[in-house]
Amino acid sequence: MELWSERRPFPPPTPTLDFKVIRVPFFLEPDYDDSVPFVETNRERLLKKWGGEAGWREQRKRHDLQGRGEAAGIPHFNNNRLASNTMKSHRLVQYIGKKFGLAESEELYDRLNVYHFVDGKALNDVDGLVDVTIDVLKLTDGGKEIRSFLNDPLEPGRKEIEEAYKLTHELGIHSIPNFVVGGKFILSGAASPTDFLDVFEQVQEDGCSNPVFAKVLGVRDFQATINE
Template sequence: MIIDVYQDTVCPWCRIGKKNLLEAMDRWSETHKEPYSVRWHAFQLDPTTPQEGRNFKEVMTAKMGGEERLGQVIAHTCEAGKACSIDFNMDRIEYMPNTLRSHQLIALAPEEYKLPLIDGIYKAYFEDGRDIGKLDVLLELAKETGMGYIDALRKQMEDGAGMNEVEEDLNHASQIGITGVPFFIFNNKYSFSGAQSPEGFLKVLEMIEEKEKENA
């Protein structure tokens, strides 16, 4: 089974959805021998964000229609995170970054580093309040993940390596009508959006299994 996941690195629901998906796949694998692979794709919730980023509180207050509503949304997000053992320290976030560079780094990472790198980027932003729009911060995260060729990686990123793959993801997302993330595509046939619970993902997997049997 191939699972394509479109996500943005400043999307808390993408972080929740990723964790729940992988938990569901671990449980599914206990009773199913079919191997699976997850392919991570770039999406930008706000591609108009300048490279230097914007003030997080100002952006989110305007988007949510006021500080009171923003507080409610943050509280709801934090509770959803706690339900699946994820911490969101939103009070530490100062900037709403442009996420292109973070997607570029993920595209450049060897396969064995992609998942820990994505986890590291999420933690850096949502728990530590680090500015993941900055190249130096991203290279620090790559080093923390175990990627030991940081000087070469810096040159690659400065030269634009990996951006073609990111642009292909963004263009394909637009072509197939993705307007929000997380967005999941199973076996290039079945798709849905939103951060399901592990049980929700398992129901989707059962449905796919039934449909595949019908079409066999």
């Protein structure tokens, strides 16, 4: 997730930051075949990754996945959810952000979290992605435009997402969640409220106006503000 802000001359005692948020694509399994709706269940994936049940239980305890899920509004993770390549869902979220706005893409992202983590559906299934988008955006065309976009053999948006993923590694980001503030500060998802306050105070003092991911992804909501 990238946050961009600029310095605002708000007087004390209530200085305020004006910022926008953009979702940055990241692949947990970048080598998954993206030509199939799903590859395996998440349980199968994690058992292989952590060497069996014992290793998986230890990781769940260490990372407090249940607690973090509840904090994010996900009361129950479906451990048998369908794991897949996520390029289509990333393309969709970025497309909606550009065409309809960041608020709409954020709402779609939230709904896709429930669709995948709770309902257990695959993020590479076109039919499912179209249905969710219709519901979120209240589309009246049956999702025809969305389906056409996702099925386009030229895969519009793929290049930008690949460049953004490359940039995450250049910035030393190899896991999620992380917060990138103005291309200058990087905070992990485990950061405390105090850590965020420290960064925001620094931004308020020095300014921060380099939304690197917005530039790579070509998000107009950011670009319009930068060019003012």
